[in-house]
Amino acid sequence: xxxxxxxxxxxxxxxxxxxxxxxxxxxxxxxxxxxxxxxxxxxxxxxxxxxxxxxxxxxxxxxxxxxxxxxxxxxxxxxxxxxxxxxxxxxxxxxxxxxxxxxxxxxxxxxxxxxxxxxxxxxxxxxxxxxxxxxxxxxxxxxxxxxxxxxxxxxxxx
Amino acid sequence: xxxxxxxxxxxxxxxxxxxxxxxxxxxxxxxxxxxxxxxxxxxxxxxxxxxxxxxxxxxxxxxxxxxxxxxxxxxxxxxxxxxxxxxxxxxxxxxxxxxxxxxxxxxxxxxxxxxxxxxxxxxxxxxxxxxxxxxxxxxxxxxxxxxxxxxxxxxxxxxxxxxxxxxxxxxxxxxxxxxxxxxxxxxxxxxxxxxxxxxxxxxxxxxxxxxxxxxxxxxxxxxxxxxxxxxxxxxxxxxxxxxxxxxxxxxxxxxxxxxxxxxxxxxxxxxxxxxxxxxxxxxxxxxxxxxxxxxxxxxxxxxxxxxxxxxxxxxxxxxxxxxxxxxxxxxxxxxxxxxxxxxxxxxxxxxxxxxxxxxxxxxxxxxxxxxxxxxxxxxxxxxxxxxxxxxxxxxxxxxxxxxxxxxxxxxxxxxxxxxxxxxxxxxxxxxxxxxxxx
Numbered sequence: 082x083x084x085x086x087x088x089x090x091x092x093x094x095x096x097x098x099x100x101x102x103x104x105x106x107x108x109x110x111x112x113x114x115x116x117x118x119x120x121x122x123x124x125x126x127x128x129x130x131x132x133x134x135x136x137x138x139x140x141x142x143x144x145x146x147x148x149x150x151x152x153x154x155x156x157x158x159x160x161x162x163x164x165x166x167x168x169x170x171x172x173x174x175x176x177x178x179x180x181x182x183x184x185x186x187x188x189x190x191x192x193x194x195x196x197x198x199x200x201x202x203x204x205x206x207x208x209x210x211x212x213x214x215x216x217x218x219x220x221x222x223x224x225x226x227x228x229x230x231x232x233x234x235x236x237x238x239x
Numbered sequence: 240x241x242x243x244x245x246x247x248x249x250x251x252x253x254x255x256x257x258x259x260x261x262x263x264x265x266x267x268x269x270x271x272x273x274x275x276x277x278x279x280x281x282x283x284x285x286x287x288x289x290x291x292x293x294x295x296x297x298x299x300x301x302x303x304x305x306x307x308x309x310x311x312x313x314x315x316x317x318x319x320x321x322x323x324x325x326x327x328x329x330x331x332x333x334x335x336x337x338x339x340x341x342x343x344x345x346x347x348x349x350x351x352x353x354x355x356x357x358x359x360x361x362x363x364x365x366x367x368x369x370x371x372x373x374x375x376x377x378x379x380x381x382x383x384x385x386x387x388x389x390x391x392x393x394x395x396x397x398x399x400x401x402x403x404x405x406x407x408x409x410x411x412x413x414x415x416x417x418x419x420x421x422x423x424x425x426x427x428x429x430x431x432x433x434x435x436x437x438x439x440x441x442x443x444x445x446x447x448x449x450x451x452x453x454x455x456x457x458x459x460x461x462x463x464x465x466x467x468x469x470x471x472x473x474x475x476x477x478x479x480x481x482x483x484x485x486x487x488x489x490x491x492x493x494x495x496x497x498x499x500x501x502x503x504x505x506x507x508x509x510x511x512x513x514x515x516x517x518x519x520x521x522x523x524x525x526x527x528x529x530x531x532x533x534x535x536x537x538x539x540x541x542x543x544x545x546x547x548x549x550x551x552x553x554x555x556x557x558x559x560x561x562x563x564x565x566x567x568x569x570x571x572x573x574x575x576x577x578x579x580x581x582x583x584x585x586x587x588x589x590x591x592x593x594x595x596x597x598x599x600x601x602x603x604x605x606x607x608x609x610x611x612x613x614x615x616x617x618x619x620x621x622x623x624x625x626x627x628x629x630x631x632x633x634x635x636x637x638x639x640x641x642x643x644x645x646x647x648x649x650x651x652x653x654x655x656x657x658x659x660x661x662x663x664x665x666x667x668x669x670x671x672x673x674x675x676x677x
Contacts, residue, residue, distance in 0.1 A: 106375040110345035115300065115308075122563055126534065140377045140413035143454050151526035151536040151555070152487040156477050159459045163411065163421060163447060165357050166346055166371075174335055174355065175268065175296045175312045181355070183364050183390050184332040186292050186314045192272065194645040194661070195631040197596035197609035198557070198566045204594070205611035206625035206651035212582045213574070213590070217542055217549055218520060219507075220473070220495045227504045228401060228441065229364060232324065232391045238506050239394040 111139060117171045126150065127171075154200060158224075183229040266669040268296040268312075275660040276323075289320035306343065310354075311336040335364075347372035356383050358409040359423025360445035360463040360473075364388040365405050382408035387427070393506050396433050400505035402440050403429035419449040424466075433505065441503035442466045445473075455481040460492075465499040470514065472499040485528040489538075494519045519543045532559050542576075549576035553592070567597035582619050582652075589616040598631075605643070607631040625651035633663070641665045 121127055126149045133144035147153070147160065147167065161168055161177070168177075179189045180202060186192075190201040215222050226234050273291045293315050300308040315331035322328065337352030351368045358371075358381050367385010374380055384406040390399045407425030424444035432438050445463035460476030474494040481487050495501075498512040524538035534557040542549045553572030559565070576588035591614040598607035612626035619625075626649055633643025647659045
């Protein structure tokens with residue numbers, strides 16, 4: 082204990098120097114832009130590589146990884162969990178919250194009935210389908226309805 | 240943490256907004272929808288519901304010194320006819336409302352108010368604050384804390400089952416553009432005491448990875464661990480291989496240890512779940528883009544649960560024509576599932592899914608048609624299928640303002656017959672100098 086008390090000031094000083102050195106380097110770290118500088122076409126699957134081919138810098142992931150291929154759209158949760166800042170250069174939070182939210186007012190496929198090209202969930206009569214899908218893959222329900230958005234669930238599931 | 244104090248944060252932030260807004264770039268998204276719906280539930284009289292809903296979003300950037308921004312989104316509803324869902328004639332929700340300060344370097348930002356947190360294995364909505372930044376040598380850091388945003392109360396309870404406080408964060412390390420590994424966790428406090436359910440806190444830790452040794456290969460996924468039940472909750476991993484520029488081959492594996500994963504899903508009696516039960520799915524797919532006009536995708540998934548297994552396979556094709564003003568698609572999927580997943584005492588849960596749509600969007604009018612049909616292998620409540628057709632017509636009054644109307648008709652086992660219509664007014668205004676509509 083006494084040894085620790087003796088070396089604590091030295092450790093604290095070393096820690097402080099490390100933090101200051103790290104902070105000094107922070108200004109050298111690049112920033113993503115707040116918003117995408119070019120207007121992107123609504124409804125067109127975005128191909129980032131079209132303009133950003135081989136533009137990987139520093140620790141940024143390759144832009145091509147974020148091209149909105151059908152595979153990307155279907156599995157976007159993997160990208161959103163670690164690159165939300167990149168998503169937000171083109172998408173407002175409300176774009177995500179049309180589906181992923183705490184209290185959804187109406188099915189996204191109804192709100193966007195004029196946009197059937199968007200892959201909105203629960204199209205048609207999902208009330209019947211959920212009795213099959215819920216038993217088949219409850220994790221797919223839980224991701225959106227587990228800790229939020231439960232108004233429809235608790236109407237029957239008590 | 241006293242939640243009333245924390246919940247005042249979004250209100251205080253909004254009150255501070257006008258003074259800083261003079262030089263702001265502002266965008267407003269407003270959607271007004273009035274629905275007309277006639278429902279005929281099995282064995283019940285028809286009801287007519289007419290809910291009027293207003294969605295409103297506001298984004299103001301370049302506030303203060305130019306790095307501050309405000310983001311608000313929410314909705315309100317009034318039932319003009321019969322009650323649309325529950326006994327409330329009026330309902331509303333503030334989806335998010337927060338101030339964000341973006342620093343000029345290191346992708347650092349601070350947020351305060353109501354917002355969503357998506358960091359590694361964490362997916363939460365809180366009233367509180369968060370900070371995140373890149374650090375030297377490829378490291379990164381984020382942290383959040385605040386009060387849980389609650390949802391609807393459980394039946395016969397005075398709570399939704401969620402605790403009061405929620406804290407957590409993520410640290411990550413990136414090596415060039417080929418590797419990212421992260422560790423994240425969340426710690427919920429003060430779970431409520433419920434009458435019919437146990438008291439459970441949602442506490443997880445986990446790790447995530449993104450690995451791309453070559454631009455044609457990506458491996459990503461995460462594993463989470465429930466620190467309350469002391470067991471692995473979830474494995475979820477995806478691999479993409481791009482042998483050609485527009486061809487993506489995908490493989491995925493998901494596994495959920497049910498008690499650990501669903502532990503805080505209180506209305507499904509998580510403690511009654513068998514600790515040894517797990518559900519798994521293994522999938523594969525391929526998608527190919529022929530220029531900007533055609534997308535092809537095929538997929539297969541095998542589901543394994545304790546009670547049985549099932550398979551789903553199918554294909555989608557999408558077309559984009561006339562400079563993207565005409566978009567259409569066709570899809571077919573088949574689910575092969577046995578009686579263990581069926582509705583009621585049906586001997587099979589198998590069904591075909593057929594989907595087709597087309598839309599035309601011009602500078603003046605826009606129109607869309609969408610048809611979806613589920614054909615059951617065995618009749619459900621004496622109905623062979625559940626289908627719905629929707630027709631939408633609209634007009635761009637100005638580039639920022641559009642009016643449209645939808646009409647849909649369908650028959651299905653649940654409601655026998657559904658007739659729905661709505662009128663919609665979209666207003667998307669942006670007073671900013673660059674960037675997309677987001």
